[in-house]
Amino acid sequence: MTTLNQPEKVFAEPWEAQAFALAVKLSEQGYFTWKEWSEALAAEIKAGVDQSYYRNWLRALELLVTAKGLTTPDAIETRKEAWADAYRHTPHGKPVVLNAGR
Amino acid sequence: MSEHDHHHGHQAVPSDPTLRVKALESLLVEKGLVDPAALDALIDTYEHKVGPRNGARVVARAWVDPAYKRRLLADATSAIAELGYGGAQGEHVLALENTPQVHNLVVCTLCSCYPWSVLGLPPAWYKSAPYRSRAVIDPRGVLREFGLEIAEDVEVRVWDSTAELRYLVLPERPAGTEKMTEDQLASLVTRDAMVGVAKVKPA
Numbered sequence: 242m243t244t245l246n247q248p249e250k251v252f253a254e255p256w257e258a259q260a261f262a263l264a265v266k267l268s269e270q271g272y273f274t275w276k277e278w279s280e281a282l283a284a285e286i287k288a289g290v291d292q293s294y295y296r297n298w299l300r301a302l303e304l305l306v307t308a309k310g311l312t313t314p315d316a317i318e319t320r321k322e323a324w325a326d327a328y329r330h331t332p333h334g335k336p337v338v339l340n341a342g343r
Numbered sequence: 344m345s346e347h348d349h350h351h352g353h354q355a356v357p358s359d360p361t362l363r364v365k366a367l368e369s370l371l372v373e374k375g376l377v378d379p380a381a382l383d384a385l386i387d388t389y390e391h392k393v394g395p396r397n398g399a400r401v402v403a404r405a406w407v408d409p410a411y412k413r414r415l416l417a418d419a420t421s422a423i424a425e426l427g428y429g430g431a432q433g434e435h436v437l438a439l440e441n442t443p444q445v446h447n448l449v450v451c452t453l454c455s456c457y458p459w460s461v462l463g464l465p466p467a468w469y470k471s472a473p474y475r476s477r478a479v480i481d482p483r484g485v486l487r488e489f490g491l492e493i494a495e496d497v498e499v500r501v502w503d504s505t506a507e508l509r510y511l512v513l514p515e516r517p518a519g520t521e522k523m524t525e526d527q528l529a530s531l532v533t534r535d536a537m538v539g540v541a542k543v544k545p546a
Contacts, residue, residue: 279506
């Protein structure tokens with residue numbers, strides 16, 4: 242257990258920050274309550290599939306967002322592939338946009 | 344990097360979680376459910392603006408102003424708002440006063456509930472399984488690992504945070520700080536002291 246009082250980086254990677262902000266904003270806008278959010282996150286942590294805090298955060302977010310009908314698991318999977326494709330087809334130094342190079 | 348060669352000068356595909364978050368965000372933005380600028384503003388707030396300095400100001404004010412301290416202990420959410428701090432996850436905060444007889448320790452056993460408005464986002468150890476599970480079972484042992492020995496005749500109270508109620512420890516003002524200004528006092532107050540895993544030391 243780290244016991245030092247040193248300031249640490251709030252987010253280790255940019256995706257953690259984005260996942261954090263998505264959950265907070267969606268809750269603020271009433272798509273789910275913070276209690277629902279805490280329960281979803283606690284369930285992921287308890288399930289223990291992953292030890293990383295923000296990976297659990299992301300799993301909880303995907304589950305809650307699809308449970309609330311804001312999007313579907315299929316749509317997420319398809320879109321994820323589209324992003325991967327966009328990276329593969331975007332030359333270095335160019336901004337990555339969806340459907341790039343098609 | 345070898346991926347560079349494999350992709351003939353195109354960009355490396357980011358990590359799985361990065362792609363998943365990008366997928367989610369782009370879908371939700373397209374539907375108009377979230378505003379990307381609002382996401383960026385929120386991230387900036389928690390990376391740069393909100394942190395334990397807010398809580399330290401609250402504690403220092405309570406030390407120098409007995410009327411403020413009474414308000415803080417009666418209704419921490421409002422007393423914190425007096426200093427301009429509020430927003431997400433600061434809605435219902437209870438302040439816990441440490442005394443020579445009582446030492447308060449805060450945990451969230453199930454996840455990571457924490458008073459963001461005064462402390463920012465929780466440190467890694469607060470979210471860790473060992474802290475979450477052991478703070479309740481063996482608080483004195485956990486405190487010892489933080490270098491804090493609590494005398495046997497002092498009661499240790501452990502508070503389990505929830506989505507509805509978060510806690511801020513009001514540490515004891517250290518001896519020998521009678522002549523310090525409020526600002527000087529605030530600079531002594533640490534995040535760990537406001538979670539209850541440390542005491543405030545005189546400078």
